[in-house]
Amino acid sequence: MVAALTAMVWAGVVNYRHRKQEQAKMQGPQMLLVPDNGTPSSAAGAVQPAADSSADQGPAWVDPLQDKPAPNFTLEDLQGKKVSLSSFKGKAVVVDFWATWCAPCKIEIPWFEKLHDQYSAQGLEILGVSADDLDKDNKTQNQKDKQQISEFVTKMHMNYPVLIDADSIAKPWGGLDALPTTFFIDRSGKVVAATLGLASKDEIEANIKKALGSGAAS
Amino acid sequence: MTRLPLLLSGAALLLCAAGAVAMQKLPWQKSGANNGQPPQSVAYLYPEQITLTAGKQGSVEMHFRVKDGLHINSHTPREKSFIPTQLIVAEPSGVKVSSVDFPSGSDYSPAFSPSDKLSVYTGEFVVTAHITATPGEHLLEGALRYQACDTNSCYPPREAPVALDIIADQVRR
Numbered sequence: 001m002v003a004a005l006t007a008m009v010w011a012g013v014v015n016y017r018h019r020k021q022e023q024a025k026m027q028g029p030q031m032l033l034v035p036d037n038g039t040p041s042s043a044a045g046a047v048q049p050a051a052d053s054s055a056d057q058g059p060a061w062v063d064p065l066q067d068k069p070a071p072n073f074t075l076e077d078l079q080g081k082k083v084s085l086s087s088f089k090g091k092a093v094v095v096d097f098w099a100t101w102c103a104p105c106k107i108e109i110p111w112f113e114k115l116h117d118q119y120s121a122q123g124l125e126i127l128g129v130s131a132d133d134l135d136k137d138n139k140t141q142n143q144k145d146k147q148q149i150s151e152f153v154t155k156m157h158m159n160y161p162v163l164i165d166a167d168s169i170a171k172p173w174g175g176l177d178a179l180p181t182t183f184f185i186d187r188s189g190k191v192v193a194a195t196l197g198l199a200s201k202d203e204i205e206a207n208i209k210k211a212l213g214s215g216a217a218s
Numbered sequence: 219m220t221r222l223p224l225l226l227s228g229a230a231l232l233l234c235a236a237g238a239v240a241m242q243k244l245p246w247q248k249s250g251a252n253n254g255q256p257p258q259s260v261a262y263l264y265p266e267q268i269t270l271t272a273g274k275q276g277s278v279e280m281h282f283r284v285k286d287g288l289h290i291n292s293h294t295p296r297e298k299s300f301i302p303t304q305l306i307v308a309e310p311s312g313v314k315v316s317s318v319d320f321p322s323g324s325d326y327s328p329a330f331s332p333s334d335k336l337s338v339y340t341g342e343f344v345v346t347a348h349i350t351a352t353p354g355e356h357l358l359e360g361a362l363r364y365q366a367c368d369t370n371s372c373y374p375p376r377e378a379p380v381a382l383d384i385i386a387d388q389v390r391r
Binding site: 101 | 300
């Protein structure tokens with residue numbers, strides 16, 4: 001009994017001391033370290049990650065919004081103008097979530113530009129929603145973040161509306177755990193198709209036709 | 219006859235004490251939780267503990283592993299918009315991390331853009347930190363910030379937790 005009580009007291013003391021130490025240490029400054037000049041390295045060689053996307057990022061993706069009404073959102077564009085998805089009712093809408101750090105997104109964007117030109121007369125709108133981080137605490141950094149997105153948009157000649165702050169609407173859109181993620185919405189506001197990861201241009205175009213062809217125009 | 223209940227109650231107290239210790243997770247242990255997020259693409263492998271001579275700079279080779287089928291940008295990606303791999307540490311009092319060396323990236327050409335050459339880390343890679351510590355035991359906590367992609371999609375930037383127990387002796391053990 002005495003041994004048990006001693007062990008309990010000992011465990012409590014050790015635990016308390018550890019927690020106090022950790023709390024004190026966590027109050028230290030966050031320091032971002034950069035390499036010094038003499039960066040050692042092995043010779044760079046060509047590597048090819050596995051050809052398939054078999055990395056375990058959880059179960060296979062299932063479109064969480066298939067045949068459901070697209071969740072409305074109101075986001076700002078790069079000029080600060082608020083844009084709501086609901087304002088496009090009656091049109092077929094492609095909502096493409098992308099980021100400047102996403103290499104496969106850069107492949108799809110020129111296709112969206114061409115498809116936008118090709119199908120806008122039939123009632124297609126494309127919205128590119130950037131998932132790039134935006135510093136919401138630091139105004140100067142926030143401006144820099146927006147500037148970086150803006151430079152990318154200019155460089156890529158994106159000819160359709162670009163909205164920012166995808167993170168703020170990620171939950172109703174299925175989490176947006178990977179990019180690009182693209183939803184195809186028909187004229188009634190229903191999600192008729194979606195793709196995760198780089199899709200082929202043919203698949204994107206087929207989904208656009210599906211969105212244009214279904215749902216009653218208002 | 220009275221010994222058995224006493225022994226049982228003693229054992230129960232011991233279990234409670236052990237349970238209390240196990241339930242009280244430390245801050246850095248909590249930071250490793252996924253909190254509903256997808257699993258990490260990078261894991262810190264080792265070492266968990268190093269021994270240094272107090273007051274003298276030592277180097278620690280920190281081993282990380284990128285999940286099979288994925289790659290992360292190196293510390294020096296070639297595209298301005300790509301997110302570099304970085305080590306972020308909270309220096310506890312008594313520990314100074316003077317510099318960190320990152321390995322060069324390997325060239326990777328995505329199948330969807332064979333002419334591009336990205337600078338990436340795959341598999342296991344080593345980051346070397348140069349550390350000085352005062353006598354005693356210290357816990358260095360931090361995170362590796364990275365952004366991972368597979369062959370046709372990319373994942374938002376994440377931070378893989380890192381914890382290193384530093385024992386700084388007056389005389390090297």
